[in-house]
Amino acid sequence: MTGRVILFNKPYGVLSQFTDRGTEGSPRPTLSGFIDVPGFYPAGRLDRDSEGLMVLTDHGPLQARISNPKYKLSKTYLVQVEGTADDAALSALRAGVTLKDGPTRPARVEAIDPPDLWPRDPPVRFRKSVPDCWLSVTISEGRNRQVRRMTAHVGLPCLRLVRVSVGDWHLNRLAPGAWRYASATGA
DSSP: OOOOEEEEEEOTTOOSSSSOOOOSSSOOOOGGGTOOOTTOEESSOOOTTOEEEEEEESOHHHHHHHHOGGGOOOEEEEEEEESOOOHHHHHHHHHOOEETTEEOOOOEEEEEOOOOOOOOSSOOOOOTTSOEEEEEEEESOOOTTHHHHHHHHTTOOEEEEEEEEETTEEOTTOOTTOEEEEOTTOO
8 A cells, every 4th residue: 555654742732633623712722733744644533531652644444444343453542541450350341342333343452550651741640549550552443542441441531541553553652642654564
């Protein structure tokens, strides 16, 4: 497949589009504040309150292949959740849960040690009386706010969500707000 690819580490609070079509008073930060290369478009979205890897391309068929759920391209997230992930919650996520818009595909989920990530601005709220933990969650679909809704469904509200891979593309050590060119086949 031809086309060029940009990997971007989207900071918290940035919209995953080049213009702000919102009705809020002042314009919100968008991709245009970070990427000034004509002809590139996001292949998929990442919520404003999520961080991490976005793939952009200048090739329509590649963009469609990355975005379309029928291709089952895996996406991996590091997710800080409120509460303690027990075996029942992890098993439910692994089997797939039923959300308001239907059942999810099974996910690969594991509890992990806190990852070595950049500080978030603004910081995640911290409550001494409520434990939190980190999960690695890999899904092969991309519904609106899916990972957040899945973890909330099993009693683990999401505090922070960072996408670290899309298919064979990985965030690696790309700093928040930075981008780099990558191979159209991944890496």
